[in-house]
Amino acid sequence: MPEGSGVVAPAAASLGADEFQALLVEVLPTAYGYALRLTRNRADAEDLVQDAALRAFRAMTTFEPGTNFKAWMFRILTRCFWANHRRRQRRPNTVDFDDTPDLYLYARSAEHGLPWQGEDPARTLIDRLGTERVSEAIGQLPEEYGVVCTLYFMEDFAYHEIADVLEVPVGTVRSRLHRGRKMLQKALWCLAEESGIVTELTQREGDA
C-alpha cells in the first residue's frame, strides 16, 4: 500500500500560525486544482480555497501535528464545497452511465481498430482529447463519483486517504472509484466521437 502524498506536519504539541501558513502555501496549488475541478470555474474555485483556508486557520488547534496536513486541508475544503459552494443546478448529463462495462475504452477502441495503432494507443487518444475535454468528461460524472475520481486523479492519495478526506469508508471509495473509472471512460469515448477524434484516428490507421 502506498504511503500517499501527504504534506506531513512535524510532530509538535500544536501548530503555530507561522507553521500553519507554511504548510498551507505548500498545498495551495493542489487545493486550487481540486477546487477548480469541483466548482468548474476559476472565481468560485478561488473563493472556495479562501473560505477553506480561513476555516482551517480558525480550526488550526484541532489539527494533529505529525499527521497528513494535505488530507486534513482537503477534508475542510470538501466540507466547504458541500456546505456553501456546491452548484444547485448541475449541468444536465447527456451520457447514460448505466451498466457501463469494464474495459470500455479498450473495447470501443478495439472495435475501431485503435488498440494496435502506434505504441501507446490509449495515450494517443487521451492526448488528442486534451486537458479541456478530459476535464469536461470528469465533470459529467455523477457528483459522488466525480469527487472521488477528482481526488484520485489529481492527487497521489491512497484509497484510505481519499476515505479520510471524504469521511466515508474505504470500501465506498473503492467501489465508487471502480465505477467512476468506467463512467469516465465512457464519457471520454463519447467526447472523442462527438469531436471527430475517433473518425480522425480511424482514418489515419486506414491510411497507414
Add this chain to the structure above:
Amino acid sequence: MTPLSRYTCEEAFRRLDDYLDRELSSDETELVREHLEVCAGCAREFNFESSILKGVREKLRQIDVPASLQLRILSVLEKER
C-alpha cells in the same frame, strides 16, 4: 510458488484496479505480475488501462494557479491573527 497458486485471467482481471493503484498485498501483486508475464492478452489490457490512468492524471494536473491567490489568502489570514 506452485503452478496451482497462479492466477487465472479472471482472477487477475478482478484485481486490475487495485493492482494499478498499488493497493494489493505484495503476494497478490506478485501473482498478478506473474500472470501478466505469461498472458499477452491481459498484459495488453492492463497496459491500456494503466496508460489511460496516467494520461488522465497528467491532463487534470495541468492547472494554472492564479499568482494573486496566495497573496490574497495570506492577507485574509493576517487580518485573522
